[in-house]
Amino acid sequence: MKIIHFTSLSVAAFTASIQLCAAADAIKPTQAEFVMKASFMDRGQAKVDRLNQDETQRLCSQYPEKRPPEVARRIEALNMKLMKYPADGKLLGDWKEGEKIAQSGVGKQFSDNPALPAGGNCYACHQLTKVEISFGNIGPSLYNYGKLRGNTEPIQKYTYGKIYNAEAYSACTNMPRFGHSGILTEEQIKHVTALLLDPNSPVNN
């Protein structure tokens, strides 16, 4: 009994020392966060509370390049849990509207009018069509996205979900969580999904 007691005490001490180490490691980001918050000012729609991180942002900042597989799985699982699909069950909108959303980089900056709808700015990072040659390369080319994958229900669901919350599929992706974070509305995401999947969309022609 005494031995067990001793063991549990030393385990407790060991655990405490691990926690102390963890606390010491955590001092730097905490102080940095304090300095960071003091260095920004609310402006327009962009308030200082935008510097506060949710668990996904915190973990991705902590592991910017490689992360333990269990951390990646955790991020994907917690974001998958937050996934929301349209109540009406329809996932495809109008690809023409989707193209406008893909072109527009407006939204959420302090210089933007918050009353206007935000864009998805897809072309900033992706190639989408043959016509638009001004595209970025942070994300993969999506030209022929639907042609290569088909327009089946599981593909529609995956595509809508990827735009709604890409962290559910790929931990610490550079892609914003357009639906989860309220950048695009449900209707707008349907339009962008159609841009990618509609056989008549310039993405697939």
Added chain:
Amino acid sequence: MQYFKRTILAISIVAASLTGALVASTSSAQGSSGDATIKEIEKYRQALGDGNPAELWEARGEGIWKKPRGPKNASFEQCDIGLGPGKVKGAYAVLPKYFADTDKVEDLESRLVTCMVILQGYKYEDAKKSPFGSPERKSDIEALVAYVTSESRGMKMNVTINHPKEKEAFEIGKTMFFHRGGPHDFGCVTCHGADNQRIRLQDLPNLTKKEPAQRAYTSWPAYRVSQGEVRSFQWRLFDCFRQQRFPELEFTSQGSIALTTYLAKNANGGVLTAPSIKR
């Protein structure tokens, strides 16, 4: 006037030929950023550099530097921006650094504000009131920045991280670089953490790697053709954070200097080309 006409003509000719080259190279190599494109962009930059209007800011800045002003009617000529009072040549290459008189790590812009307060007698709020200029209202700070940095052109970046506060600034700056937040989950690292990335057609330097970090940092401040102004490094950070969907980075705040310290240290050994000229 003729000078401007010549510059604008040169810019538009090069821009036109650049667009042609881009169309050609994009259609021949779908998706991959061809060497031909990069070469054409390099030619464009060289042509722009032939007539850099930043010279006008440099001249105006030198005038402001030497002119007695403020409640104490003093010039900047006794201002210590890193190498001792009145020493301008090469000073930008050692910034940011720790200054004993303020017990702070300071960058060039914050040091100019410090001298306006201590030497010239301005109120702190007034000294930092107009950090970024517009065609209607020019900024003295941007002119001073252009002058001071031009006096380090051709020199190698040589930031030292020795003082505990310099170490602290570097670490805070590094954390800020990797801090992802806001509605888009963006951090500096989103755009500047990998090689050969572009937003639309704009190249993004990988600031975690020595060579591109040196090339990027040493080209600021710069005359921005699209804005018609010389922009300081403080402006560069301010506008990056705007596009990152963050709130407004306060001019010369501790965080802004910390991030500058991190980026400047990563650029050590790079040769200063600033004030340069950019699109």
